[in-house]
Amino acid sequence: MMKVKKSEIPADSLTVKYFPADYKDSFRVISSENISIAPDDLMVRFWTDMPGWVNVLFKLRNFLVRFVGLKGAEGDSLEEFKHCIRNGGKYHFIEMLAKDERETVMLMKDKHLDAYISVRVGDSKSVYVNTLVKYNNRLGKVYFFVIRPFHGLVVRSSLKRAIKSARSEMN
Template identity: 25%
Template sequence: MKSKITETAVPAHSKIAEDLPGAYFYDCYQMPFDHTELSAMQIYMDTFARTPAWVNALMGVRNRVVGLFGLKNLGGMKALNKNKPAEAYQVGDRAGIFSLVYKSDEEVIFCDSDKHLDVKVSVSKQIRDGQPGIAVTTIVHVHNNLGRAYMLFVGPAHKVIAPAVLSRA
């Protein structure tokens, strides 16, 4: 049986909440998840390694299209080093399409930035109503009109993609 994924507010006590002011786009999805023995980094790696094939196909289309407009090719969501253990990752390391910018046992934050926008993604362990769970938060700050135009397409798609990826946790 699949866990119930719900859209929710960005967890106020999370580190990524500090990036919320001035955000052009943000969303947060949570689901019940017994994370007692896993670090947030391990949850990120396990989840993104199981990204649905259709999401990776969309990333391929995205990479081809945005290249025409000067945005960078991010590669695929599953592009993780399977030989590198979660505990070996340090701030600054690349993990899939993002670079690690914050790491604790309870939360990891990844970022990708260019001249058009900054994207941050957090995976955080949560306790809600006494039950363990995880939350995946995405925050985007745009820098120019191309970043805003990009988000016109990506924002609505993200509302489908984020829960689909989270469902693989």
């Protein structure tokens, strides 16, 4: 059984060096079973194995943001994305910023805002997804105001799915 709860960003998270932020949150999965997944692998699954309704939201988002000149997700190479997450570097507007054995931090940078996303393995039965957002202009504030109601739902659902997917592959 897994429960996802809103949490505080752990004090020793790699994301704290990117404070202050205009918005921050953390969601923590607490599982009754061990979670033995590397943060890189979980980050890749988090972004590439989303629930169907989340994929629909992202397609709608990518279509709409073109009209205001923002970057959309360009899913042309899953292998390039995986390489970026696991080995560092950039993939379109995503950059691998920091990592250690417990945590992977990436930055999605655009002209309207910078979004820092972290996947952090806590103890053997918990995982955190931390989000920091820094607005670069008024469009960033408006954009995040529109997507914020969906943010928590997307993170919770995608995180649970990523963990379940990883577990089923290991069995």
